Amino acid sequence: MNAPSERMPLEIVTTTDGLSSLAGGVLVPTMGALHRGHHQLIELARRVRDERGLSGPVIASVFVNPAQFNEAKDFEMYPRNLATDARKAADAGCEVIFAPEVEVMYPGGKDGPEWSRPVDLPECVVDKGLEDEYRPGHFPGVYLVCRRLLELCRPAAAVFGKKDWQQLQLVTAMSEREGLGVEIIGAETMREEDGLALSSRNVHLKPEDREAALGLSRGIREAQRLGQAGASAAEAEEAGRKVMRRAVGDGFEYFEVRDAATCGEVVEGQPARVLCAAKVGVTRLIDNDGWVPNE
Ligand code: PAF
Numbered sequence: 619m620n621a622p623s624e625r626m627p628l629e630i631v632t633t634t635d636g637l638s639s640l641a642g643g644v645l646v647p648t649m650g651a652l653h654r655g656h657h658q659l660i661e662l663a664r665r666v667r668d669e670r671g672l673s674g675p676v677i678a679s680v681f682v683n684p685a686q687f688n689e690a691k692d693f694e695m696y697p698r699n700l701a702t703d704a705r706k707a708a709d710a711g712c713e714v715i716f717a718p719e720v721e722v723m724y725p726g727g728k729d730g731p732e733w734s735r736p737v738d739l740p741e742c743v744v745d746k747g748l749e750d751e752y753r754p755g756h757f758p759g760v761y762l763v764c765r766r767l768l769e770l771c772r773p774a775a776a777v778f779g780k781k782d783w784q785q786l787q788l789v790t791a792m793s794e795r796e797g798l799g800v801e802i803i804g805a806e807t808m809r810e811e812d813g814l815a816l817s818s819r820n821v822h823l824k825p826e827d828r829e830a831a832l833g834l835s836r837g838i839r840e841a842q843r844l845g846q847a848g849a850s851a852a853e854a855e856e857a858g859r860k861v862m863r864r865a866v867g868d869g870f871e872y873f874e875v876r877d878a879a880t881c882g883e884v885v886e887g888q889p890a891r892v893l894c895a896a897k898v899g900v901t902r903l904i905d906n907d908g909w910v911p912n913e
Contacts, residue, residue, distance in 0.1 A: 628708040630700075630715045633722055634770055640714055641772035643667055643674025645800075647764060650680040651697040651818035652706040655779060655808040660710035662805050663777045672774050675713040678703075679767050684720060685733060686759030692902075697821060716771060723766055737761040740791035742784055742881040748893050749784050749904065752871055757788055764789050768798050775801040781815050783893055783906040784881055807907070809835065815905045822901040830898045833865020834905040837873055841892045845909045851875040851884040855892070862894055869897035878908050887911055 631637065644663035648656055656678075663676045680703050687693035704715050724733040743750045743757040750757055768776060776793075778786045790802040808816045813835035814828075823831055841858030845851065852875075859873040871894075876882060878889035891908040 628704055628713065628715060630704060630717060632717055632719065637770050638772065640677060641674055643672055643773050644676050645767065645771050645773035645776040646678045647767050647776065647778065648678055648680055649682045649696065650700065650703045652703045653816050653818060655816035657706065657710040658808050659777045659779060659805050660707060660712050664711035666775055666803060674773060676711060677714040677716055677771055677773065678707045678712045679716040681718055681723060683759060683763040685762050686756050688753050688755045697818060723763065732766060733762065735762065738795055740788055742787040742791065746881045748872060748874065748881060752895060760785055760788060761792055765792060765796055768793065768800050773800055775803055777803045777805055779807060780804045781807040781905065783891060787879065787881060817903065819901050819903065824899055827899040827901065830866050830869065831903060833862045834894050834896060834903055836865065837862030837894060838892045838905060838907045841875060842907060842909050845890060851890055858892060862896065866896040866898060871895040871897065
């Protein structure tokens with residue numbers, strides 16, 4: 619579509635009309651409230667598009683997906699500001715924003731054909747005692763919206779953050795299962811200097827929540843340190859969990875060391891991933907990181 623150095627003015631698309639002419643680029647799905655982490659995802663999308671000489675644009679979708687929220691309050695509280703998001707996306711190198719209304723994504727709403735379309739959830743998000751347990755209905759909603767976005771925008775590749783680890787595994791499996799032919803690219807989690815993973819939800823953290831919030835990344839680092847030094851997954855998990863529990867107190871939800879690909883039990887010699895979640899004040903935080911045994 620355009621040469622690597624060329625910058626297009628940002629186009630904002632809200633309907634499905636003309637979307638087919640935007641196929642073949644790189645998509646960055648978001649729910650808006652863009653922060654530096656999204657900036658990095660969009661920059662990566664731009665690099666991939668340019669380096670591979672793909673014909674389509676860099677698109678960021680901005681859609682707060684009602685189907686993936688299990689609490690109405692969480693959906694309502696989700697920050698929304700399209701004008702600010704559009705400016706930030708353009709700064710990062712985005713060329714098109716796809717910002718549909720709910721009716722465009724799910725014609726007929728909850729009872730319409732898109733919202734009620736069957737989903738084929740992969741193993742990594744079923745009965746794992748992780749996000750699947752703490753956010754019932756979340757992953758079917760993510761599956762629905764990501765399939766719809768990929769079908770509508772028809773990118774060659776799509777970029778997702780590794781911070782939502784189970785989601786990344788889910789979307790990778792979904793693209794394959796549905797025969798969408800979209801390459802799913804995982805982007806590293808961006809962190810504040812003190813280790814806190816960037817998240818749109820961090821705006822709700824009060825200054826006095828900070829120490830507790832850091833419990834997640836500190837617990838992960840402790841588990842990683844032990845895991846990389848040759849401790850068993852169980853030992854690494856126990857030590858990391860203790861660190862996190864001490865910091866987050868009653869808000870603790872889970873801290874698990876799992877197989878990175880299946881999110882099930884750790885497999886000897888295979889990459890391991892620590893996944894954790896906690897409520898800090900009114901904010902629910904998740905984080906993860908991993909290691910490869912003997913590396
Ligand atoms: O990670 C997110 O922001 C959302 O789950 C996604 C992928 C945009 C789907 O709504």
